[in-house]
Amino acid sequence: MPRYPSYPRYPSYPRDTSDQFIYSGDDVLSMLDTLLAEEGAARWDEFHADRTRSIPFFTDSPDESLAEWLEAGLITPGRVLELGCGHGRNAAYLADLGCDVDAVDFSARAIERARERPRPASGSVTYQCCSIFDAQLTEGSYDLVYDSGCLHHIAPHRRLDYVELVTRALRPGGQYGLVCFRPEGGSGYTDQQVYERGSLGGGLGYTEEQLRVLWDAAPFTVRVLRQMQARDEQSRRFGADFLWVLLADRDGADQYSAGPDSAGPES
Numbered sequence: 001m002p003r004y005p006s007y008p009r010y011p012s013y014p015r016d017t018s019d020q021f022i023y024s025g026d027d028v029l030s031m032l033d034t035l036l037a038e039e040g041a042a043r044w045d046e047f048h049a050d051r052t053r054s055i056p057f058f059t060d061s062p063d064e065s066l067a068e069w070l071e072a073g074l075i076t077p078g079r080v081l082e083l084g085c086g087h088g089r090n091a092a093y094l095a096d097l098g099c100d101v102d103a104v105d106f107s108a109r110a111i112e113r114a115r116e117r118p119r120p121a122s123g124s125v126t127y128q129c130c131s132i133f134d135a136q137l138t139e140g141s142y143d144l145v146y147d148s149g150c151l152h153h154i155a156p157h158r159r160l161d162y163v164e165l166v167t168r169a170l171r172p173g174g175q176y177g178l179v180c181f182r183p184e185g186g187s188g189y190t191d192q193q194v195y196e197r198g199s200l201g202g203g204l205g206y207t208e209e210q211l212r213v214l215w216d217a218a219p220f221t222v223r224v225l226r227q228m229q230a231r232d233e234q235s236r237r238f239g240a241d242f243l244w245v246l247l248a249d250r251d252g253a254d255q256y257s258a259g260p261d262s263a264g265p266e267s
């Protein structure tokens, strides 16, 4: 069973949506999407267009946390889904260590840059340029779902879809790794203010409690939740202290995979 009640997504009767009438829970979500249309791929294309900008994560180094977890054996190379991969620094790092990575980002500019990277030493990377919610993926097949900096750009009304996407993508016993804004790193907007202002204000900060509500509840158990270590530009690892790092285990039971009642990108 999914952990959240799912909204009916595709009513079984044909209907005309041009009247903007709210027929279903899914119509509410779609209506909220339109209020935040400025937060889409076009904005991120602009962001990624100038590669010379001084943006901390425009480095080629992988996250210090990801490298630490691999070096400590907390995660092992396998099949990886990366959400919001940007210019591919973490995907390339994982592939060089033997992982087979499906890396998704809706910015064509970011994916273009990622595809310019040399072929990985041992594993593989397959890039998809689309919203994470439209990604082609084999449910229940990934050992690791990794996200460095995408969740805090997901609109509040899509947050539960995001948790469900991660849940469905992971194999039983798989893991989820996250880097996201701490409160001081984000805009400080409440969820309500996001819709009042039509913007996430550059990304939403999360409190520890909010992260635990999302990831320390069945089927997940949080294994690591700490402040990211700041690293300077010369370091071979990326780190900034306004970010959290989180590693969660998805439990080993198979009871959360897609069922007839669950909603998600492929339902």
Ligand SMILES: C[S@@+](CC[C@H](N)C(=O)[O-])C[C@H]1O[C@@H](n2cnc3c(N)ncnc32)[C@H](O)[C@@H]1O
Pocket (backbone or CB within 6 Å): 044, 057, 058, 083, 084, 085, 086, 087, 088, 089, 090, 104, 105, 106, 107, 110, 130, 131, 132, 133, 147, 148, 149, 150, 153, 154
């Ligand atoms: C802060 S950047 C991080 C990029 C990369 N993970 C890194 O750390 O270098 C966030 C990325 O998420 C992507 N993104 C945001 N929302 C997305 C969505 N709904 N679907 C796909 N990509 C998304 C943006 O295009 C952007 O490249």
